[in-house]
Amino acid sequence: METQTHDSKRERELLARIKFIKASAEFIREYEVVADELRAKNEEKKKIGTDLPGIKKEIKALSEIVDVQKKDRDEKQENRDSIEKELDKINERRKRARDDRDKLYQSKYELKDDYYGALISYQK
Numbered sequence: 001m002e003t004q005t006h007d008s009k010r011e012r013e014l015l016a017r018i019k020f021i022k023a024s025a026e027f028i029r030e031y032e033v034v035a036d037e038l039r040a041k042n043e044e045k046k047k048i049g050t051d052l053p054g055i056k057k058e059i060k061a062l063s064e065i066v067d068v069q070k071k072d073r074d075e076k077q078e079n080r081d082s083i084e085k086e087l088d089k090i091n092e093r094r095k096r097a098r099d100d101r102d103k104l105y106q107s108k109y110e111l112k113d114d115y116y117g118a119l120i121s122y123q124k
Helices: 008-050 052-123
Strands: none
Touching: 008 052
């Protein structure tokens, strides 16, 4: 076996390169471990993602159902509000009618008292 002689500068460069490559081996192994973990996570993500279109369709269908229910609830609330307004109007009219009736009764009793008072004073 024959060896070549290099100048010392070239030899130092090669030794430094060998040292760098030996030191890099550990980082390369760590990189491969991390890359394997990343591949496993990506595979898991793909498995999870396969059900995603079905889930999205289900969410969309449920959202539509919720929207219909919200619309129905809003309509019911509007109906309830309009009924309450109508009831308020009816109660106000009833109150005015009662007040008018009470005034008429008061007037009737006053006229009755005046009449009987005049009748009593006429007979004396």
